[in-house]
Amino acid sequence: MGKKNQEGITIKKEENFTEWFIQLMQKAELAEYSKVSGFIIYRPAAYTLWEKIKEEIDKEFKKIGIQNCYFPVLIPESLFQKEKDFVKGFSPEVAWVTEAGNTKLPERLAFRPTSEAIMYDSYSKWIRSWRDLPLLLNQWNNVIRWDTNNPVPFFRGREFLWNETHTCFETEKKALEHGKKVMQAYSKVTKNLMAVPAIYGKKTDKEKFAGAIFSEKNHTYLQNGKVLENTCFHHDGQKFAKAYDVKFKNKEGKEQFVWQNTHAISTRELGGMLALHSDNKGIVLPPQIAPNKIVIIPVRFEQEKKVLKKAKEISKALNKFNPILDKRLEVTPGYKFNEWELKGIPLRIELGPRDLEKQEVIIAKRNTGEKVAIKIKDLKKEIPKLLEKMQTELYETAKKSLENAKTKTENKKELIKLIQKQKIVMVPMCKNPTCEDHLKAETSGGKTLFIDPENNPVKNKKCIICNKQADYWVYCGKTY
RNA sequence: GGGGCGGUAGUAUAGCCUGGUAGUAUUUCAGGUUUGGGACCUGACGACCGCGGUUCAAAUCCGCGCCGUCCCA
Numbered sequence: 001m002g003k004k005n006q007e008g009i010t011i012k013k014e015e016n017f018t019e020w021f022i023q024l025m026q027k028a029e030l031a032e033y034s035k036v037s038g039f040i041i042y043r044p045a046a047y048t049l050w051e052k053i054k055e056e057i058d059k060e061f062k063k064i065g066i067q068n069c070y071f072p073v074l075i076p077e078s079l080f081q082k083e084k085d086f087v088k089g090f091s092p093e094v095a096w097v098t099e100a101g102n103t104k105l106p107e108r109l110a111f112r113p114t115s116e117a118i119m120y121d122s123y124s125k126w127i128r129s130w131r132d133l134p135l136l137l138n139q140w141n142n143v144i145r146w147d148t149n150n151p152v153p154f155f156r157g158r159e160f161l162w163n164e165t166h167t168c169f170e171t172e173k174k175a176l177e178h179g180k181k182v183m184q185a186y187s188k189v190t191k192n193l194m195a196v197p198a199i200y201g202k203k204t205d206k207e208k209f210a211g212a213i214f215s216e217k218n219h220t221y222l223q224n225g226k227v228l229e230n231t232c233f234h235h236d237g238q239k240f241a242k243a244y245d246v247k248f249k250n251k252e253g254k255e256q257f258v259w260q261n262t263h264a265i266s267t268r269e270l271g272g273m274l275a276l277h278s279d280n281k282g283i284v285l286p287p288q289i290a291p292n293k294i295v296i297i298p299v300r301f302e303q304e305k306k307v308l309k310k311a312k313e314i315s316k317a318l319n320k321f322n323p324i325l326d327k328r329l330e331v332t333p334g335y336k337f338n339e340w341e342l343k344g345i346p347l348r349i350e351l352g353p354r355d356l357e358k359q360e361v362i363i364a365k366r367n368t369g370e371k372v373a374i375k376i377k378d379l380k381k382e383i384p385k386l387l388e389k390m391q392t393e394l395y396e397t398a399k400k401s402l403e404n405a406k407t408k409t410e411n412k413k414e415l416i417k418l419i420q421k422q423k424i425v426m427v428p429m430c431k432n433p434t435c436e437d438h439l440k441a442e443t444s445g446g447k448t449l450f451i452d453p454e455n456n457p458v459k460n461k462k463c464i465i466c467n468k469q470a471d472y473w474v475y476c477g478k479t480y
Numbered sequence: 481g482g483g484g485c486g487g488u489a490g491u492a493u494a495g496c497c498u499g500g501u502a503g504u505a506u507u508u509c510a511g512g513u514u515u516g517g518g519a520c521c522u523g524a525c526g527a528c529c530g531c532g533g534u535u536c537a538a539a540u541c542c543g544c545g546c547c548g549u550c551c552c553a
Contacts, residue, residue, distance in 0.1 A: 007491075007506075008518080019549085026491085037547065148481075150549075299516050334517035352516055362516085444552085 008338055012280050017224035018152065021275050025153050028283045028342050030274065038151040038158030042267070045343070050161060050270050052289050054140055056193050057163065057265060060185035064178070066136045066165060073141070074109040075118045083243035086116065089210020093145040095158075111144045116211070116236075116262070119166050120244035127258060130170055130250050134178065135258075138165040154271025155228065155480035162266035168246060168258040172237070175259040179233050182263045186231035187218065190265075194273045195286035195391055196220055197399040198230050201450025204474060206433040209262070213237035219449055219475075220272050221402040225422025227449055227479045228272040236260040268480070277367070277394050283344025284367050286394050287387035294323040294383070295345040299333050299352030311351050314361070314379065321383060323349075341366065346390055347383065365390055367397075406475075412442070412464050415476065419446045424477035426452060428461035428470035435465035439476060449475040 009027055013020045025031050030046040042050065058068070074097060081087055090113050097109040112118065119137070127135060144159050151157050165182060169175040183200070190196045198218035208215035209232075218230035241247070241257035250256050277284040287293050296315050301307035308327070315325045324345065326336050333350070340348060350362040361379070364371045367390055374382050408426040409415050418425045420443075429435055429448070436448055442465075452473035461470040 010492090022549095033548075035547080297516095302515075329515080332515050332517085332519060334515085334519085336518090337516095338518050350516070354516075441553090 008342055009280055009282060013223065013278075017222070017275075020280070021271075022153060024274065024278055024282065028344065030283075031153055033153070036158075038147065040153050040157060042161075046270065046274075048291050049273075049285075049289055050267060052291070053189065053193065053265070053270060054163070056189045057186065058140075060188060061138055061165070061182075064136075064181050064185060065134070066138045066167070066182075068139060069137050070139050070141070071112075071115050071118050071122070073112055075112055075115075077108045077110060079121055080110045080117045082117065083211050083240055085239070086211035086243075090114070090145075093147060095144045095146050112141075113143050113145045114262075115139065115141075115143075115164055116166065116240055117244070120240050120246055120260075123166075123168060123258075124244050124246045127168060127246055127248050130248055133168055133170050133248060133258065134174065135168040136165075136178070137167070138163055152480060154274070155268055160266045160268060162264050165261070165263040167261045167263075168241075169261075170248070170250065170256075170259070172259045175235065175261050179235060179261045179263070182261070183216070183218075183231065183233050186263070186265055190218065190231065190269065191395065193286065193288045194269070195288070195395040195398065196230070196269070196273050196276060197395060197402055199402070199450065199453065199475075201453045201475065203450060204433075204436065204448045205431065206436045207448055209234040211236065211239055212262070213239065217450065220269075220276065221398075221405050221424065222272065222275050223401060225405070225478060227424060227477050228268065229479060230269055230272065231265045232263065234262040236262060276398050278344070279367075281338070282342030284394065285344040285346060287346040287391050290344065290346050291322060292324050292345055293321040293387060294318060294347045294349060295336075295340045296323050296325045296349045296351065297333055297336050297340075298325075298327070299350060301327075302329060304353045304356070307351060307353060307356060310356060310376075314349065314351065314376065317380065318383065321347075321387075337364075347386060367393055405477075408473075410461065410464060415446075415464060416443050419443045419477060422478075424449060424475050426473050426475050427464040428458050429472065429474045430463035430466060430468050431471045432463075432466065432468075435463055438465045443476070445478055446476050447479055449477050449479065451475075 007027065009020060009023045011020045011023055028045060029043050031043055032041040034041050094113055095111040097111065098105055123135060126132065140163050142159055142161050146158055147156060149156060167175070167178060169178065190198065198220045200216065200218050203215040203217060212234040213236060215232060215234045217232040220228045220230050222228060238257040238259060240260055246258045247255050248258060274283060277286065296311050298307045298311040301311065311325060315323050328336070337348065344366065346366050348364040350364070355361050360373045360375050362371050363374055363386065365386060405422065405424050407418055407423045409418060410428060415425055415427055439446055439448065452475065456473050458470045458472055462468065463470045
């Protein structure tokens with residue numbers, strides 16, 4: 001632990017969200033730009049968090065029978081081209097390998113933007129009988145999608161890390177039931193570990209995954225008014241099964257196509273969590289995901305050898321919270337406070353001669369900054385309570401900003417104003433995709449987010465764009 | 481995809497208009513004094529995004545590219 005990273009964040013989150021987030025990323029040593037546009041370097045501070053997310057989700061996946069595997073990063077063009085909606089959706093963003101050394105390859109190879117093509121080709125060989133089902137496979141990997149828009153670290157880049165779960169079932173009913181279980185597994189982790197609230201909802205046909213029957217996603221609201229598409233569930237029906245010939249003989253001896261789902265969580269959600277909770281002093285980490293939950297800062301311990309001795313004792317006693325004991329002499333306590341706040345350690349324990357006399361310590365909670373004095377003998381009992389409180393506070397605060405952002409209108413002018421005011425707005429719309437194009441043009445980039453999960457009635461409601469009979473209420477807003 | 485602005489040490493910047501010795505702060509390293517919200521002193525290391533052009537001479541002017549950022553599609 002050298003003396004490093006000098007300066008705090010100089011831009012306020014409320015004033016310029018993007019610039020604040022980029023400073024957070026760089027000054028807290030989360031990530032860095034690479035030499036290639038749209039590709040970032042995940043430094044240990046960020047990658048450790050990603051590992052934790054992976055670990056927790058993986059545990060949940062195993063409970064519902066999903067196994068991990070690994071497929072190659074390159075996919076031959078001929079294989080890639082089989083499902084036409086999928087091809088149409090992904091072709092503009094595919095990076096191709098055309099040469100190896102000095103040899104031009106006989107067939108272009110796609111760097112996977114997602115792995116349906118290569119996985120389902122194997123599935124068609126592996127699945128023969130109803131006894132081979134369900135097939136529940138997942139891989140943790142990276143994908144490349146050559147987005148031409150301005151990249152934003154974590155939120156929009158050309159490479160991201162994720163999981164892709166691709167499952168096969170005998171019946172649609174079984175597929176849908178299992179799909180729900182996967183989404184529950186995700187939600188458990190995003191809520192309990194990451195303290196990220198979300199609204200679950202179905203995408204419109206225009207916004208659904210290329211090749212899917214329907215897509216459902218969790219949606220997280222960030223304080224700059226943008227909605228982050230979180231964990232997702234694409235139900236593929238039998239579309240890919242037909243394109244890739246994934247068939248089985250059912251119990252009656254008849255040949256049938258499998259029913260399939262796809263699920264994912266990506267490093268975008270890691271960015272979302274960081275952006276959601278962090279503040280003008282730096283990262284705020286939900287205690288559950290924080291690798292080090294406590295930092296102990298002994299004060300004036302050079303003169304008071306007793307202080308350091310006690311600090312070591314406390315550190316040992318609180319071992320299970322993986323505390324950092326900051327013994328550096330070359331920097332002042334104030335410097336340490338700022339540095340660990342930037343890095344996002346949930347609780348800070350201050351211990352000096354004055355506290356020692358009273359047999360207590362000062363504990364500062366990162367999210368609110370509040371300080372409390374706690375008797376040293378009560379630490380083991382009180383710290384879990386403080387951590388739990390902080391975890392709940394982070395979730396509730398984020399949930400409140402999400403709820404506050406939700407609103408409703410049937411008037412187009414008002415919709416435009418509300419989107420400008422960073423709201424997510426429920427409006428009646430018809431299913432015509434042209435209306436969604438108009439929506440985007442008139443709200444300078446607003447999109448449909450998800451169809452009203454509560455299915456409020458739309459009888460006698462007019463589409464906010466074309467004025468014809470509306471088909472559903474749908475939430476609109478801006479996204480990353 | 482179109483347009484604006486920018487790129488100088490690990491980081492943040494001055495110098496650019498008007499071409500000629502790259503300055504400052506912080507970081508890092510060494511030594512000393514310090515320690516309850518970013519301490520101080522001394523010394524050292526460290527940079528002009530890339531390629532081409534103009535010129536006796538380019539961080540500076542011109543062109544192209546790359547990277548960043550904002551706006552529009």
